[in-house]
Amino acid sequence: MSGEAMLPCFACGKTLLNACAESENQPQEGTEFRTYGHYGSTFWDSFDGEELVLSICDDCLRRHSVRLAQHKRFRPVIVRAVGMVGRQWVERPMVPYTGHADDGAVRIDAEEIGSDLGSIEWSSDAAALREHAIEANERAR
Numbered sequence: 001m002s003g004e005a006m007l008p009c010f011a012c013g014k015t016l017l018n019a020c021a022e023s024e025n026q027p028q029e030g031t032e033f034r035t036y037g038h039y040g041s042t043f044w045d046s047f048d049g050e051e052l053v054l055s056i057c058d059d060c061l062r063r064h065s066v067r068l069a070q071h072k073r074f075r076p077v078i079v080r081a082v083g084m085v086g087r088q089w090v091e092r093p094m095v096p097y098t099g100h101a102d103d104g105a106v107r108i109d110a111e112e113i114g115s116d117l118g119s120i121e122w123s124s125d126a127a128a129l130r131e132h133a134i135e136a137n138e139r140a141r
């Protein structure tokens with residue numbers, strides 16, 4: 001940990017510490033939010049690639065959790081011994097915040113990494129992960 005994050009909590013103004021030394025703004029016990037804005041805002045609707053950035057501390061998120069929603073966008077694709085190798089994109093509605101993460105992961109075998117399983121976006125290093133996972137499986141036998 002090293003010093004203060006660039007931004008304080010947007011809601012309460014509390015100073016936040018950086019979770020990582022090399023980070024400009026990765027708050028410890030807080031979350032950074034970024035947006036290009038969108039149609040409808042009279043404050044921020046960027047078309048030039050510039051994001052609006054704010055941090056909110058975990059205490060404020062918990063205190064006002066009835067004002068939050070969550071939106072499952074993908075299920076992680078997991079292989080034993082190597083971890084996440086891709087994302088399976090899902091179409092689900094945004095729902096009020098429940099505090100419970102959807103833990104539905106797609107678990108596959110090492111040999112399936114990079115194959116055509118539909119709607120899966122493989123990690124950029126999927127080929128190397130496939131080799132690593134297959135080698136790890138062979139060593140375990």
Ligand SMILES: [Zn+2]
Pocket residue numbers: 009010011012013014056057058059060
């Ligand atoms: Zn706060």
